[in-house]
Every structure is written in structure tokens, then in C-alpha cells.
Amino acid sequence: MSPDEARRRPPTAQQFVLTELRRAITTGRLRPGAPIRQDALAEELQVSRVPLREALKTLEGEGLVTHQAHKGYCVVTLSLDDLREVYRIRHLLEEEAVRRAVALLTDADLARLEAAQEEVERAAAAGDVLAMTTANRTFHMTLFDCSGMPRLTRLIRTLWDTTDAYRSMYYGDAGNRERVIKEHRATLDALRRRSADEAVATLDVHRDHAVAELEPLLDA
Amino acid sequence: MSPDEARRRPPTAQQFVLTELRRAITTGRLRPGAPIRQDALAEELQVSRVPLREALKTLEGEGLVTHQAHKGYCVVTLSLDDLREVYRIRHLLEEEAVRRAVALLTDADLARLEAAQEEVERAAAAGDVLAMTTANRTFHMTLFDCSGMPRLTRLIRTLWDTTDAYRSMYYGDAGNRERVIKEHRATLDALRRRSADEAVATLDVHRDHAVAELEPLLDA
């Protein structure tokens, strides 16, 4: 048997809880603003409250949940200002990451990016929203990882996490899925020609479209 | 009696542990690279291991300590590359924060900044290294807070935390303390004239000096 068939439970309960909580938040099972009842969640996940609380602490560090002493944890609700701020910071950090990545980009990296893009298109064709979000994420993170700046990449990843709760809504729209594919292709094209400026520009457009679509969703 | 005399212990043990751990790391009592023995630390701080571990989880999220499953926590050691990366990211984020701050800067803000600077000069004159680091931090964070971008400020604060373990070494040198004061004055001057470009430039110099001083310290 292959070692990674049928994803095993991670070596520690907190890691298991962590991935489960992420999924619950990104898929919307835990709504933004909803309080997190530790006892119920722990029972549902078949663990005690200790690893659950440690997982929540890391999620708090990532800005996915908030915590008030003696009151508990809540899934964060992003205000419009929050959303714009997150995307502004992403703009700054991702530009740096992309420029570094282009400078270091190997053919092997490009091949990986193209494979990621194929996965995105497959998911879009199937209309699988969840697969689409994860494939899209993989595409971008693969690029950022090429920057050779692990801390920068980690920060960007955290910023993505912050808006994950809303991303699934975004990909629910078929038009958005179509456009994402086109924009990715433009980015890939710029990368193949090692044009940092164009790659940055295409990704800026990509991001701006996303935030424009997300903004109305946040009023409700 | 005033409500905040003789700083009370925080309302929860983890918050208490958190500030204690920060101090231990920044003052060097916990050396970079040192493993963190939970049992000993918990006993020393007179708490159980549960709040200690939750505090460590938040420190992990801030990048002050690392964690390996079943092996435990360690105070992070910054490599030269790490240091340069952290300062590069700070460069990007702080420029944005300063530009926004200048755009919004009120006279009251300026007064607070000048007060903070006085505190820095007082600490420098007294040769109090610890007071100097905290006063310097207050000066910069006061400015960043004026940006009106709380998440951005939080990220910057986290990046500062990352190098706190080395900052005290930096301020141990009298020449560095002198120069910091001059550079702050130049920044204040630019801020009074609402010149974002100059403020950014002076802070860039400020930062570059710090990283140049810190680099040799990291080889040992």
C-alpha cells in the first residue's frame, strides 16, 4: 500500500482538529460570527477540549477566529474595511513574492505551475467548488513558494486563510470560475516569458476582480 | 488606589505566561535555539502546563518559537537569510503604514510621537537598555497605529517580535543608541512637514543600520 493512501489521521489530535476546523470554516459550516462551543465541537470531533483549544489558538494567530477571555472563540467576521486592508497587504507582499519568484523560476517550477493550472481547469469544468478553491490556492502558493522567501510565503498564506470563509461563495459563480481560468493563463504566459512586470500586473487584476466580487457579499 | 498600580497579574494565566515568556526571550534569559522544557517552566511560573502550552501556541503563531510534534518547543534561531527576509518584509509593510499615517496624521498624533521620543532619549541618557528597547518600540508602533490599518500594524508588530531576541544586543552599544536618537529626530522632522517620502527614507536608513549591526551578531 502507498504510504499516503486514504489520508490517515495526523500524528496529533490538534493537527487533525486544525484541518477539520479550517474545512468547517472555509466550507461555511462554521459561519462568520458564529460562537464556537468547545464542548460540542470536541465531542463532534471525538477529541477532548485540550487539543481543540490549542488548535483554536493557532487559528487565532492566523486571524481566522477571535478570542475573548472567559467568553470564548468566534469565527471572525470581516468588515469591508478589513477586506480591503487584507487585499492591500496581499498586493504588497505578493508583488514582492512574484518578482523574486520570476527571478528564480526554473523550468521545473513552470511545469509544476502548469500542472496546477490543469487541475484548476479540471475542477472548474466539473463545477466542483471545493476542488476549485483548493486547486486555485495550490496554483498561487506554488508560485509564491518559488520566491525562496518562506516567511513571506507564510504571511501570504495566512492572509489567504483570513478570507477563506468567503472564497467558496466566490467560486460558486460560474462566470467567476471562467474568468479565473483566463487570468491564470495570462499569468502563466507572462511567467513563461520571465516578465515580472506583466505577471504582477495580471495578478493584480486577478485580485482586484476577486475583491470587487467579494465586497457586495460582505454587506449581508 | 489607582486601578493600574503595581501591575496586577492578568485575568488569565496564559496571558501572564505570555508576557513572561516574551520578556524571557527578549531579555535573552531564554536563548535562541534553547529547547523549552514545559514542566520546569510551568513550575517556575507557578502554573500548570495547560496555559503554558496555549501561550506557546500563540508565540508559535508569532514566529517566536517553533514546535515539532512530540519533540517540543524551541526559541527560534534566526539565520542570516531569515533576518534579511524579515527586514525586507518590514520594509514593504512599514512603508505602506508610514504613508497612510502621514496622510492621516493629526497634531495630537505628533504630540504623542514627540512624547514617545522624549522617553527614548531619557532611556538612552540613563543607559537603560531595556527601557530603550520598549520606548523605541512605542515610538514606532505609535506611528504605525496612525495608519488606521490595524491588521497591517499587527503584522508589523509580529515581525518586530521575531527579532526582539536580538534587539537588546543592539541597544547595548552606546553608539547605536546615539544614532537611533538622531534618526528618530529626522523622522519626526519629516513627519512635522507631512513629507511621506522623507519619513519613509529616514526610516529606511534607520532599519538598514539596524540590520547591518545585527548581521554580525547572528554568525555567533
Next chain:
DNA sequence: TCCGTGTATTTTGGATCCAATATTGAAAAT
């Protein structure tokens, strides 16, 4: 002498139990 192996000890991860705080709801006073 060096290396592998198996056991003892240490240390971390997790579960249960208890304490402290917050929330809810009902009764009483205005």
C-alpha cells in the same frame, strides 16, 4: 573500539476533573 538493540527514563500529547467566570432566567421592587 564501535555499532546495533532493547529497556528505562524523560518529555510531550491528551483526557478527565475541578474552579472561576459569564450568562440566563425568575422573582421582587419601583
Next chain:
DNA sequence: ATTTTCAATATTGGATCCAAAATACACGGA
């Protein structure tokens, strides 16, 4: 009817205890 007070309940924070993993170490073999 509205508000205040106080008790009952629910929920979080923390301590202790147990299990699992990793490390240290002694022993035996080449």
C-alpha cells in the same frame, strides 16, 4: 410594565492524571 437583584445554569480556564512518543543509556555482539 420595567428594571434590578440574585440564584441556577452553562461555558470557559486551569490542574491533575494517564498514555504515547522520543530520548538516554546500558548491554551484548562484531
